[in-house]
Amino acid sequence: MVRKHKKKPASHRKIVLERIQILFEQAQENFSLDPKLSDRYVQLARKLTMKYKVKMPSEYKRQYCKYCYSYLMPNKTCRIRTHKGHLVYYCLKCKKFNRFTYKTGKSTTKKE
Numbered sequence: 001m002v003r004k005h006k007k008k009p010a011s012h013r014k015i016v017l018e019r020i021q022i023l024f025e026q027a028q029e030n031f032s033l034d035p036k037l038s039d040r041y042v043q044l045a046r047k048l049t050m051k052y053k054v055k056m057p058s059e060y061k062r063q064y065c066k067y068c069y070s071y072l073m074p075n076k077t078c079r080i081r082t083h084k085g086h087l088v089y090y091c092l093k094c095k096k097f098n099r100f101t102y103k104t105g106k107s108t109t110k111k112e
């Protein structure tokens, strides 16, 4: 990859994605202290995606509820089940199911 000294939307996007990453890391770190703060980080991350028109990376999409946008912490704010190759997150806040495709292969530890 060659870097040019020009402002490009692509680099903009990279910065936004980095910020989103930080927000989700913060959300995870602060959850035990203040779950509401984690929800707030999720909302900030969502605002960034809307403002800069970037797609939320799929790894982060499964970290919040798509209905009420609360941060999903397994066994705390959601329950996770696997169903026919899908991950089903049951949000305890709004009582809705969030379904995600389940990546198979590579270092999957089976837990039942």
Ligand SMILES: [Zn+2]
Residues within 6 Å of the ligand: 065, 066, 067, 068, 069, 070, 091, 092, 093, 094, 095, 096
């Ligand atoms: Zn929810």
